[in-house]
Amino acid sequence: MIETIRIGTLLRETLATPYRNLVTRPTGAAVRDRIEAALAESDCLTALLDFSDVELLDFSCADEVVAKLLLARASLTGRIVVLQGLREDQHEAIEQVLTYHGLTVVAVSGGGDCLPQLIGWVTPDVRLAFGCLCERGALDAAGLAFALGWPESKGREIMQALLERRLVRQEGEIYCPLTIA
C-alpha cells in the first residue's frame, strides 16, 4: 500500500498561508513532524512524498524534511520513501544534502513514465543494480549477479546494500523494485 503525502498541502497547513516556498529550518522541521504523524497512522509500505506543488525548496528544508526523515529510521519502520514531482533545482538541493549525509532515496517523475532514479550517495554498483531491478523486475541475488555478469557473492552484497538503504523490498529470497503505479 502507498501513502501519498502532498508536501505543498502540509506546507500550507503548517504556515496557514498560501505560500508555496518550503524554506527555513523551523518550517522544514514542522513539515517533517506532520509527515511522521501521517505515517504513524498509516500501515503503508511506501511513503510517496509529492513535491509537485512546492515552488522553492532550500537546503535547510531539504535537510530537515528529507534527510532527517531518512535518518529517523524509527518513524519509517521499514517503509520505503519515494519522492515525486521534483523540479531540477529541488532535485539538486536534495542530492547535495543526502550526499553529505551518505543517504539515498528513490525519486520518480510526476507522470510515472520514467524509471525511478536514485538521489544522494550511491556507488556505481548500487546504481547499476537498482537500474537492473527497475528494468527487469524482481530478482534474487543470483539473478542480479547473472544479469550484470557479477559473481553471486557480489550480487548478494549489493542487494543487501539496496535493502539497508530501503531502496528495494525483500520478499523471501526475492528483491522487489518499487511499484508505485
Next chain:
Amino acid sequence: MTRVIEVPPHLDDRSFEQFAAGFGAWPPEEKLLLDARSAQWASPYGLIGMLTAGQALAEARCERPLLAVPTSPEVKSYWARIGFFRYAVDLFELHGKLPKASASGPSDALLDITPVRAMEDVHEAVNRISESAARILRAELGLERTATGRFSMALSEVCQNIVEHAGTSGWVAAQTYTFRRRLGRRVAVIAVSDAGIGFRRSLESTHAKRFGERWGDGAALEAALVQNVSRFRDPGRGQGFRQIKPFLDKWEGKISIRSGTARLAIVPVWDEDVPLSEHLPFFPGAQVQITIPAPEADAR
C-alpha cells in the same frame, strides 16, 4: 563634538572599508554625522551597511546619529524607492529634503530593503523575491529558470544565518545592475547585513580552541565558509554556505563575507579581489554579498 563620516560617492563592498574606517574605535564616543550629500550611487550592500551602522549605534546606546541625505534628486529618489529612508528615519536624524513617497515611484529592485528579524521575515523575503526573480533575472541577465530558483535558495540560506547567529535583526536587499569597472556585464546581487555578534563570537565557544592563537575574525570566517562549521551540534548544520558554492561555481558567482575586522571571499576569475583581508577597520555584525553575473554570451 560631532565626528563626520563621509559616505563615499560610490558606496559598494569595496568603498565600504573607507566608510567603516570613519567610525574609529567602536562604539564611537562622539555624536556621528554620516554625510551622504555627495553620494552618486550606492549598492544594496552599501545601503544596508548604513542601516546596520545606525542599528548598531542604537543598540550600543550611542547618541542618535545624523544623516545628511544625498543632494542629487535621482539618488534620493532611488534610495527612497528601494526603501532606505523608510528604515533610516527610525535610526538616524535625517537632514535634507526627502522625496515624497508618491513622487519616488515604484521600485525596480529585485528585492527592496527588507528587515530580517525572525524566520517569518525570511519567508516574506523569499516569497517577494520569487515573484520577481524569475522574470527579472531571465530578462536582464539571461539566467535560466533553475538559476533563478537557486538565487532564491541562496537568499534564504544567508537570511537564516541572521536569525540563527546574529543575536539581533538585520537587513536584506537584492538588485541587478551593470558591473562596469570589474566585469562589464549585468549582475544580480544579494546583500545581507546584521548588527549582531559576528562570526567570531558566534563560533567561539565551539571552535576557537581548535584554532588556538590563530583564532580571530579571519579564522572564524574561514571556519564557516571553507570548513562549513556551525555552532550547532546537529550534523546537517553549517552546510548553508557549502551548498551555495556549486551554484556560485556554475554561474561564476562570488560570495564575500565581512565580519568584525576580516573579510573572506570566494573569488571568481573575473574579479581581482583577495580571498582573505584581515586587520580591516572594525564594523559590527556580519555583511554578506553574493554576486551572480550574466553569462558571458549574454553580456549586454
